[in-house]
Amino acid sequence: MRPLPGRLAILAAVLLSQLLLPGAAGQQPAAPAPAPAAAAPAVQPAVQPSPQASPAPAGGARVSQLPAFDGVVSCAPFTILIEPAGGTIQPPAVAAGAAPNASSVLLEAEPDASDAVSLQVAGTTLYVSVSGDFETRAPLKLTARIPADRLRRAAARGGGTVIVGPGFALPAGAPPLRLSASGPGALIVRNVSAPAADIRAEGTADVFVAGRIGTANVTGSGTGVVVLDGAAGAVDVSLDGISKAYVNPVNGDVNITGSVTGLSKLLATGGRCEIDGPSFSIDVPFFSADFGGPRPCLAISEDALPSARARWTCGLRVRARGEQQCAPAGAASTQPAPAPPAPAPAPATAATTPATAPTGTAAPAPVAAAPTPAAAPAAAAPAPVTAAPPPAAAGRRMLNHRGSAGSDNDSDSDSDGGDDSGNDDDGLWWPFGTWVHTDDSAAYAASVSGGGQDEEEGGGFSYRATSLRCEGAQQGADLEVAP
Incomplete structure (x- = not known):
């Protein structure tokens, strides 16, 4: 080629x-x-999981489905609300887990406080008490729901306040509604209708009843105060010690009768009122006379009727002393494990997984910056779980704070300046314990004890409750229990 x-x-x-x-x-x-x-596309998955991890998991509310009950007795030092089943604040958890007209309990509190609350049902009565020590600066709210026509009893035996209603209406022929408070407790009944009621205030307790009550038996002892606003039928009053009773009848035809001894007083805004007062005789030289017998009640205007403020508990330290037995002996405990709060950490863990997954695939420099903001919400998510249980609208105020004024202005300390295990010698002793008032900013401290008063009461309980400052934005009107 x-x-x-x-x-x-x-x-x-x-x-x-x-x-x-x-x-x-x-x-x-x-x-x-x-x-x-x-x-x-590799950058897109790193950005997408971030907003999904931001919502905090819900939790903190304990919904208890208990045997049916138509009465509530509180031996606890915090506020309890009893409202008709199907009320306006009924949460979805209750609506989904129970019939609309069933009795149930909703407890909103921090885990330590929730675990220390004991719920027992004996007969048809729910007993609420504390089973151990706890300390919380968050709101503690317990709401018991009973069908509107089945309420039979409400009692405050501890240092807390029991609020009833509004909205209960008992049918004609229902047994007398039993309303009572003892020790330093208080009972506030709002807009309740009943054909008959038995109302008692003992020790330093106050009982406020408003609505429309047919016949009523009112008993007061110690320094107790009873206010009956809305008496529609005959009222029989028995007062002893230095107690007081205020009666506001619906019209001038209501008969108010009874007896008053000691330094007690019966005050009425109207009606036909005549009571038996203490009788005594004077027999001295040149003079002899008998005093006492029937006399009219003290007349007052409606504006002079005492009122009560219903507020939630927020900030509380409790030190239990010995065995706490609020319910009758042998009552089965129905305190369930706080099941609703348990699943709360699960969403936080699941949210963390997608946030860390892109970290391994994000080899290029532009992608490595994306997982950093995604991981931040995942780490912050568990924090709201502790703060989320109690709602923002809450607060605390103990009623009926009688006793000697303490000198300790620090709300974190006991008013007597001693430890929780010692005796409270600086207070004013009443049959159910000591109630010591410091000032509004420091709130209150109380040593409360109680024993069985009839065959339906427990063997006894004893604890020291100290009010602590409420942390958070719960102030002013937010502390009130909405009517």
């Missing part, structure tokens, strides 16, 4: 290079092209 001439060889080399170079050049840009296309 003869070699090509020089010019032809050069021309052949140029043609060959033109055929080979375009193919190589066409393949070179094709390799980088898929890389950006694959990198672009």
Whole structure:
């Protein structure tokens, strides 16, 4: 084969290079092209899980389905609300787990406080008490729901306040509604209708009843105060010690009778009122006389009727002393494990998984910055679980704070300046314990004890309750229990 001439060889080399170079050049840009296309979607999953991890898991409410009950007795030092089943504040958890007209209990509190609350049902009565020590600066709210026509009893035996209603209406022929408070407790009944009621205030307790009550028996002893606003039928009053009773009848035809001894007083805004007062005789030289017998009640205006403020508990330290037995002996405990709060950590753990997954795949520098903000919400998510249980609208105020004024203005300390295990010698002793008032900012401290008063009461209980400052934005009107 003869070699090509020089010019032809050069021309052949140029043609060959033109055929080979375009193919190589066409393949070179094709390799980088898929890389950006694959990198672009890789950034998207790193950004998407971030908003999904931000919501805090709900929790903190303990919904208890108990045997049916138509009465509540509180031996606890915090506020309890009794409202008709199907009330306006009924949460979805109750609506989903119980019939609309069933009795149930909703407890909203921090875990330590919730675990220390004991619920027992004996007969048809729910007994609420504390089973151990706890300390909380958050709201503690317990709501018991009873069908509106089945309420039979409400009693405050501890240092707390029991609030009833509004909205209960008992049918004609129902047994007398039993309303009582003892020790330093208080009972506030709002807009309740009943054909008959038995109302008692003992020790330093106060009982406020408003609504429409048919016949009523009112008993007061110690320094107790009873306010009956809405008496529609005959009222029989029995007062002893230095107790007081206020009666506001619905019209002037209501008969108010009874007896008053000691330094007690019966005050009425109207009606036909005549009571038997203490009788005594004076027999001295040149003078002899008998005093006492029937006398009229003290007349007052409706504006002079005492009123009560219903507020939630917020900030409390409790030190139990010995065995706490509020319910009758042998009553089965129905205190369930706080099941609703338990699943709360699960969403936080699940939210953390997608946030950390992109970290391993984010090799390029632009993607490495994306997981950093995604991980921050996941770490912060568990914190709201502790703060979330109690709602913002809550607060605390103990009623009936009688006793000696303490000198300790620090709300974190006991008013007597001693430890919780010592005796409280600086207070004013009443049959159910000591109630010591410091000031409004420091709130109150009390040593409360109680024993069985009849066959339906427990063996006894004893604890020291100290009010602590409420942390958070719960102030002013937010502390009130909505009517």
